[in-house]
Amino acid sequence: MIYLASQSPRRKELLKQIGVKYVVISAAIDESPYAGEVGEAYVLRMAKEKADAGWHTLQAKANAVVNSANSPCVLAADTSVIVDGCIMGKPKSTADAQAMLMRLANRTHQVITAVAVQSSNQLETRLSISNVTFRALTEAEVQAYIESGEPLDKAGAYAIQGLGAVFVQHLAGSYSGVMGLPLAETAELLQLMGVPTGLSSWRKQLERADE
Ligand SMILES: Cc1cn([C@H]2C[C@H](O)[C@@H](COP(=O)(O)OP(=O)(O)OP(=O)(O)O)O2)c(=O)[nH]c1=O
Secondary structure, three states: OEEEOOOOHHHHHHHHHOOOOEEEOOOOOOOOOOOOOOHHHHHHHHHHHHHHHHHHHHHHOHHHHHHOOOOOOEEEEEEEEEEOOEEEOOOOOHHHHHHHHHHHOOOEEEEEEEEEEEOOOOEEEEEEEEEEEEOOOOHHHHHHHHHOOHHHHOHHHOOOOOHHHHHEEEEEOOHHHHHOOOHHHHHHHHHHOOOOOHHHHHHHHHHHHHO
């Protein structure tokens, strides 16, 4: 069992996809970048701060820790879109979303997701960097996309897993990482912490069948 310090529906869905059971806890932090902070450093700092805030929430609920069979751990992540060194988080308004999407049109940008797992004596992180190429976009189709409501809670104002997929010509990297939680890296961190995934229970079943 792990504690997920995230309100992102995508992160919940992706963890479920690999058969990880979790409990959601709150982890509110200030997400403003420092002056001059570069994308990789920023997302890593955000993921660590979310994991740390989640860990403090957990400690405040002492029972959860005491009653937990295994030593608990907190998982958090952060995703940003980077273009020309500029960090794009979630748009603050529809005008902001329009500006972001027009800036991403007809070129390649990076999507960086950091994952952090905090336990009582260990903090481990992983970084996933993907390159995504958008086709050319018209103002009218961007406007229609914004009216769908999809962009407003997504970094870079689009969802590769949603209608935004029609803008994506090429992806080099991790699909789940772009969506908010890189699953290869996440599974590796969970394995380090001794948290089972769906694959580990399949492995156990296969081992039992072999006996
Ligand atoms: C680029 C991209 C981002 N996103 C989402 C993933 C994240 O939820 C969001 C980036 O914002 P984040 O600040 O990383 O996460 P969040 O505020 O949604 O959730 P929390 O901090 O509670 O964990 O953008 C997609 O769903 N699809 C995409 O293609």
